[in-house]
Amino acid sequence: xxxxxxxxxxxxxxxVPQECPVPQIGPAEVLIRVAAAGINRxxxxxxxxxxxxxxxxxxxxxxxxxxxxxxxGSEVRAWQVGDLVCALLSGGGxxxxxxxxxxxxxxxxxxxxxxxxxxxxETFFTVWLNLFRRAALQPGxxxxxxxxxxxxxxxxxxxxxxFGARVLATAGSAEKCAACVALGAARAINYHSEDFVAxxxxxxxxxxxDVILDMVGGDYVQRNIKAAAxxxxxxxxxxxxxxxxxxxxxxxxxxRLKIMGATLRPQSSAAKGRLAQDLLNDxxxxxxxxxxxxxxxxxxxxxxxxxxxxxxxxxxxxxGKIVLLVEHD
Numbered sequence: 001x002x003x004x005x006x007x008x009x010x011x012x013x014x015x016v017p018q019e020c021p022v023p024q025i026g027p028a029e030v031l032i033r034v035a036a037a038g039i040n041r042x043x044x045x046x047x048x049x050x051x052x053x054x055x056x057x058x059x060x061x062x063x064x065x066x067x068x069x070x071x072x073g074s075e076v077r078a079w080q081v082g083d084l085v086c087a088l089l090s091g092g093g094x095x096x097x098x099x100x101x102x103x104x105x106x107x108x109x110x111x112x113x114x115x116x117x118x119x120x121x122e123t124f125f126t127v128w129l130n131l132f133r134r135a136a137l138q139p140g141x142x143x144x145x146x147x148x149x150x151x152x153x154x155x156x157x158x159x160x161x162x163f164g165a166r167v168l169a170t171a172g173s174a175e176k177c178a179a180c181v182a183l184g185a186a187r188a189i190n191y192h193s194e195d196f197v198a199x200x201x202x203x204x205x206x207x208x209x210d211v212i213l214d215m216v217g218g219d220y221v222q223r224n225i226k227a228a229a230x231x232x233x234x235x236x237x238x239x240x241x242x243x244x245x246x247x248x249x250x251x252x253x254x255x256r257l258k259i260m261g262a263t264l265r266p267q268s269s270a271a272k273g274r275l276a277q278d279l280l281n282d283x284x285x286x287x288x289x290x291x292x293x294x295x296x297x298x299x300x301x302x303x304x305x306x307x308x309x310x311x312x313x314x315x316x317x318x319x320g321k322i323v324l325l326v327e328h329d
Contacts (some may be wrong), residue, residue: 043062089121109129142165
């Protein structure tokens with residue numbers, strides 16, 4: 001099969017197509033004939049040498065795909081050859097075939113194409129885990145979503161809105177702010193021209209946000225504390241702005257805040273399977289009811305053009321997701 005190899009840590013040009021064996025599947029795994037694969041920021045970090053795959057995971061990048069089941073392991077009962085699925089991976093998605101534990105697979109959602117399904121797993125699992133499982137976002141609460149035009153951000157806006165939360169989002173341009181509002185945000189804050197703390201307090205009559213989804217870290221952590229409501233929850237899922245923060249613990253105590261963090265990729269297949277079951281029960285029906293749609297796809301690239309896809313994501317000029325289209329002879 002054709003797959004994308006990281007020749008060495010470095011810029012997008014180190015991503016090169018190569019021929020390699022089709023993966024062997026275990027008893028509780030399926031082999032997916034990949035139609036499309038989503039691009040995510042952890043892929044960029046892996047390419048740069050900052051985010052190695054977990055032990056036993058494929059060195060091929062790619063954390064989410066959609067396609068057709070081509071083979072089933074001996075213990076598989078829930079799926080059969082020919083089923084259309086999307087799947088969360090620990091690696092291996094930039095390829096024509098990938099092996100994945102069955103518990104990490106979900107059926108193609110109603111009304112969606114394989115391209116749309118391919119961009120769901122990484123962001124939907126992440127947002128569900130952090131906003132709904134850990135931060136316990138409730139209907140009627142206000143949630144602040146940083147990076148609202150990103151893949152995670154657009155997913156979080158769509159999901160939070162679908163479950164009855166009031167969404168505030170930050171983004172870096174007027175175009176991106178407009179996209180956030182179009183997806184369901186009540187207010188979008190251009191962080192280049194506005195102080196998001198003041199904007200959040202203004203939008204909530206001084207109360208602050210009940211939940212904050214932060215992928216920046218660094219000095220945003222203290223600013224999040226200022227922007228949070230009493231009993232607020234701050235979920236840190238990435239540290240694009242830095243791994244260290246100086247905070248005022250008195251504000252954390254006075255407001256009775258919870259600051260939490262989580263990563264998805266290193267978690268066990270069983271843990272990911274529980275998240276998949278949550279999504280199947282609580283989120284997938286919303287697609288059929290047309291209360292939820294997939295995040296926007298900003299651009300599509302052929303698998304062999306993965307380097308160009310990474311360059312676009314690094315530029316920060318995209319809104320929503322970027323997808324690789326996988327061809328087969």
